[in-house]
Amino acid sequence: MAIDARAPGLTRRTVDEVADSRQEPDWLRARRQAAWDVYDATPNPGRTDEEWRRTNLRWLQWESLAPAPARDGVGRVPSTVPAAALSPSVTLLVSAAGARVIDISPEARDAGVVTLDLAEAARTQPELVRERLSTTAIPPEQGKFQALNAALWQGGALVHVPRGAALAQPILVVVCGDAGLEQPHLLASLGEGAQASIVEWWADAEHDSPALVNGATELFVDSGAQLTYSHVQALATDARSILSQRAIVGRDATFTSTNVTVGGRFHKARVEAGLIEPGASVVMNGAFRLGRRQFVDHHTTQGHLAPDGTSDLLFAGVLDGRARSVYAGTIIVEPKAQRTNAYQNNRNLLLNSGTRADSIPRLEIMADDVRCTHGATTSTLEPSHLYYLCSRGLPESQARELIVEGYFEAVLDRVPHEGVRDVLRGVLTAPAPTSDGATGI
Amino acid sequence: MHNGSGADALLIQDLHVRVEGMPILKGIDLHVPKGEVHALMGPNGSGKSTLANTLMGHPAFEVTGGSVTFKGQDVLELATDERARLGMFMAFQYPSEITGVRVSNFLRMALNAQREDEISAMEFRRLMMEKMRLLRMDLKFASRYLNEGFSGGEKKRNEILQMAVLQPELAILDETDSGLDIDALRIVADGVNTLRGAEMATLVITHYQRLLNYIVPDVVHVLIDGRIARTGGKQLALELDEMGYEAITAAQEA
Numbered sequence: 189m190a191i192d193a194r195a196p197g198l199t200r201r202t203v204d205e206v207a208d209s210r211q212e213p214d215w216l217r218a219r220r221q222a223a224w225d226v227y228d229a230t231p232n233p234g235r236t237d238e239e240w241r242r243t244n245l246r247w248l249q250w251e252s253l254a255p256a257p258a259r260d261g262v263g264r265v266p267s268t269v270p271a272a273a274l275s276p277s278v279t280l281l282v283s284a285a286g287a288r289v290i291d292i293s294p295e296a297r298d299a300g301v302v303t304l305d306l307a308e309a310a311r312t313q314p315e316l317v318r319e320r321l322s323t324t325a326i327p328p329e330q331g332k333f334q335a336l337n338a339a340l341w342q343g344g345a346l347v348h349v350p351r352g353a354a355l356a357q358p359i360l361v362v363v364c365g366d367a368g369l370e371q372p373h374l375l376a377s378l379g380e381g382a383q384a385s386i387v388e389w390w391a392d393a394e395h396d397s398p399a400l401v402n403g404a405t406e407l408f409v410d411s412g413a414q415l416t417y418s419h420v421q422a423l424a425t426d427a428r429s430i431l432s433q434r435a436i437v438g439r440d441a442t443f444t445s446t447n448v449t450v451g452g453r454f455h456k457a458r459v460e461a462g463l464i465e466p467g468a469s470v471v472m473n474g475a476f477r478l479g480r481r482q483f484v485d486h487h488t489t490q491g492h493l494a495p496d497g498t499s500d501l502l503f504a505g506v507l508d509g510r511a512r513s514v515y516a517g518t519i520i521v522e523p524k525a526q527r528t529n530a531y532q533n534n535r536n537l538l539l540n541s542g543t544r545a546d547s548i549p550r551l552e553i554m555a556d557d558v559r560c561t562h563g564a565t566t567s568t569l570e571p572s573h574l575y576y577l578c579s580r581g582l583p584e585s586q587a588r589e590l591i592v593e594g595y596f597e598a599v600l601d602r603v604p605h606e607g608v609r610d611v612l613r614g615v616l617t618a619p620a621p622t623s624d625g626a627t628g629i
Numbered sequence: 630m631h632n633g634s635g636a637d638a639l640l641i642q643d644l645h646v647r648v649e650g651m652p653i654l655k656g657i658d659l660h661v662p663k664g665e666v667h668a669l670m671g672p673n674g675s676g677k678s679t680l681a682n683t684l685m686g687h688p689a690f691e692v693t694g695g696s697v698t699f700k701g702q703d704v705l706e707l708a709t710d711e712r713a714r715l716g717m718f719m720a721f722q723y724p725s726e727i728t729g730v731r732v733s734n735f736l737r738m739a740l741n742a743q744r745e746d747e748i749s750a751m752e753f754r755r756l757m758m759e760k761m762r763l764l765r766m767d768l769k770f771a772s773r774y775l776n777e778g779f780s781g782g783e784k785k786r787n788e789i790l791q792m793a794v795l796q797p798e799l800a801i802l803d804e805t806d807s808g809l810d811i812d813a814l815r816i817v818a819d820g821v822n823t824l825r826g827a828e829m830a831t832l833v834i835t836h837y838q839r840l841l842n843y844i845v846p847d848v849v850h851v852l853i854d855g856r857i858a859r860t861g862g863k864q865l866a867l868e869l870d871e872m873g874y875e876a877i878t879a880a881q882e883a
Binding site for chain 2: 572582598
């Protein structure tokens, strides 16, 4: 299927073209070029790399990758995104053409919230971008896809909530996947003591769907700030996507992330949080509902770099059809991160015997005064549960749906924002597409 | 035919059931008319729960002969949910714990499944509160996950709550007394007694006579080794309590 084959593939010149088209400052061009060099020098990931051992990348033809066309036509939020239900304080629409603010509430404006196209922000507010773009959160050295995004991101968005500001309603960032290779990049930061909720939503543009999305999300939660971040991957059935997401969490700051995946046919996500200063508190949630021949791979990292941090992770998946999932979670506790309290749990519910879920927990503990535990369970649908629900008059299909929806409640219960929680529940409730379609895997 | 037989009764004729190839029920005949409470007693392993679950359509139980009709319908042809919508209800001995499914949401769905028009949120709330008060249940119960973390007594009360809300025409209570202390037993029995009436046939399955002090049956059947060994009035339960099941077994073998 069509990754745009007209273009001769990506070269160093592509980097210049992208930088030229946005009149980017020299420092940003230099940063892109440096990232390109890393990309160029990094071997293609394959089965010999631990991270890719269970994840097949043979479909990817590196030499024919081409950037998505920067169309002006991406003008509105796709109808598949329940924007109204979220009643966002800001709605930002991101496509290969850049980021546009669709709507901003007086509340957000008065609070001094900055929402901008990332290239524009690099020109006009470099102090919010230069220090943090592709540097400490997701530097290009992290891997081939991360370097590729750092070199050639097109749909970039900056969200900054200034020190002390508090927003009750979420900031909605809609990423519209278009044809070809889509490389969104979200840089979001909360100043000291700020409070906000950000929802990043990956959807198809109304006129086309992406072949491949390679996105990066860098989140900075400064001292005492509280960020509730959610990511929804609801791409078209034949899209493939790669997500790199890392939060840098400061002193006594609170970060809650929730990654919900239902779309596409291939999704590989690195979901990471670094607790870099004492007293940081992190909750990482994940929920994925798969059918058909969907494949999802989550690699999570709870990185404790400073003392007195807590992190609590729960990823739950429900698999139907011939879906497959990989979950690999690492808790890292650096030597000085004493009194760390970290927990990691992955649960999978297999609805039929054609599905498979791999779960690989890992602990790397270098401090001695810590409490770290992990757990993993994979279960099948209990016939006695179905029987019980059916005995009250529910048809079997409804009983199954009820059990599946109930399975996600443990995750949803941990989403602090009620409005967001309801919308995420809706994403997981919509029945997973069942047609095997012409995806041709 | 039996006395008082109506087309609405539960009628079981020569029912044979196997579990994993083993014959458990070996020719059961039973007739429970509406408005009556029948007790089914018997020692462990006699087939009491097998009968209850066969009536409700548990997939593990294989009917090898006989018939079951209720309201004139061939029950054995129906799926479990269809039996429920026909008006059959079983209070489970071991109700499943279903995480993430709230008692009230579930009950509302169940009620709507058997109604033609959906019950309004207001009306449902009123109904739930009324029935919970009847069973002396804390209203917080409604928002808990179905049986998750419930005590034995709470589970049984939750079963009777479902029965009270769904108002079945045939209620099968499978060892509802097991695991209940005397106070909980009274509350559950009061609940059942409030619900019993001309419109409901009730089959109370129990090992012990104790429950029948509170839910007084019209007829008592004794099940031994997959067959009804004796049928009598409520005094039969007392007799059993005194003499034990061995007396009947011995009398049978003599």
